[in-house]
Amino acid sequence: MAIVKSKLLKKIYKNYPNFYKKNIDRFFDIILKEIKDSLKRGNRVEFRGFGTWSTNTQKARISRNPKTGEKVNTPEKKTINFKMSKDLFKKINNEEE
Numbered sequence: 001m002a003i004v005k006s007k008l009l010k011k012i013y014k015n016y017p018n019f020y021k022k023n024i025d026r027f028f029d030i031i032l033k034e035i036k037d038s039l040k041r042g043n044r045v046e047f048r049g050f051g052t053w054s055t056n057t058q059k060a061r062i063s064r065n066p067k068t069g070e071k072v073n074t075p076e077k078k079t080i081n082f083k084m085s086k087d088l089f090k091k092i093n094n095e096e097e
Contacts, residue, residue, distance in 0.1 A: 051084040
């Protein structure tokens with residue numbers, strides 16, 4: 001089951017009742033916006049103990065439509081890569097440090 005933004009914010013509200021909900025929403029939106037903007041500029045984003053996001057550029061190429069077999073030009077595009085930290089990997093896999 002995936003966690004959605006609204007459920008994550010509800011958990012944060014419960015853990016930090018002394019903060020206003022609107023401030024937590026705003027703070028969370030600012031963090032997400034900064035991550036998006038950094039990736040858009042081609043910068044790498046790193047959260048120590050969690051992981052890193054980086055962009056990769058796929059070159060333009062000629063691909064094939066699998067349904068019709070027709071050749072299609074695919075333009076250059078950027079993709080996002082996520083690499084989890086060693087700490088997160090160990091927690092997910094229940095390994096002791």
